């Protein structure tokens with residue numbers, strides 16, 4: 186496969202970043218390990234589809250915390266981060282675009298082409314927001330209009346250098362090195378209109394078993410990658426989040442010694458573990474703290490997963506804080522709509538709700554931290570027994586969670 190790319194977009198600081206990448210390559214840093222960088226749920230919206238619109242931010246404010254208004258700055262920061270980390274490949278586990286707009290896909294393909302020009306292959310699979318989405322839209326003055334969407338054929342053409350076509354949708358093997366293969370497994374459903382759930386079908390099973398047999402013969406370690414969850418992460422998000430047929434895929438993984446799946450879709454940074462098999466759901470890149478992960482196959486055979494947050498130095502000054510405030514503000518608005526009390530009590534509870542939600546989504550919430558239940562705002566929340574947020578909080582606090590940022594797996 187030709188991984189050379191056409192060059193459509195020249196991000197700022199490109200020359201300096203390329204020089205830095207070349208110096209790293211010359212230094213021979215980490216040459217013995219295979220290093221993979223992962224991002225998911227970019228939900229990129231091409232700026233001409235919303236710039237100057239008075240209704241865009243209002244619509245986004247009613248959403249789930251996506252900071253799509255900073256998409257261009259985030260992509261520029263991602264570009265610089267990829268060159269800084271200089272992995273052997275970048276993989277993107279779906280939900281590339283906001284809602285499948287063709288313009289958004291074209292712009293992303295330009296960014297990926299720039300990364301490939303720096304010698305780092307990029308591999309993508311679609312999510313449920315990428316192909317045949319029912320209503321891709323743009324935002325104008327006082328109005329929302331229909332934007333051009335993306336068919337499977339158009340998706341294949343736009344990302345011709347970043348995927349392979351053929352079996353079980355856009356399922357293919359990304360051979361990151363002789364030692365590490367990623368089975369990019371497209372479980373999104375978009376044959377007619379895209380739907381939220383995912384499916385691992387008998388076709389996927391036949392394809393994946395063939396890949397795993399090949400890998401065994403070639404002596405390569407396999408990590409699988411899907412958009413939807415392979416394992417159940419939380420009772421909060423089971424239907425539409427865990428792919429149908431997940432047991433079939435998990436069984437194949439266990440039979441052939443695959444111990445790590447990389448997923449997205451939840452938008453929450455969360456690692457599910459079931460025996461020797463783990464499913465690392467990466468927090469959405471479009472939401473604070475803008476997660477990415479590094480997966481390293483070490484020389485000793487250990488596979489290490491390390492979730493990181495976008496470094497503020499690659500973003501315009503203050504943007505990381507503004508993005509955090511955006512997500513916190515959306516959570517606080519929703520909490521306030523649901524509760525009663527004095528103005529001070531409502532402010533305390535809303536602030537707590539935002540802090541709690543951001544900690545959970547970023548994978549840093551721990552029920553072992555007593556400050557969550559000792560907080561005076563928590564006592565106020567407990568009195569709001571009939572609200573959806575206290576129900577959500579109760580489920581999260583009862584989860585049996587481990588480290589959601591790191592994973593180390595032996596051979």
Ligand SMILES: [Fe+2]
Nearest residue numbers: 226280314450
């Ligand atoms: Fe998503």
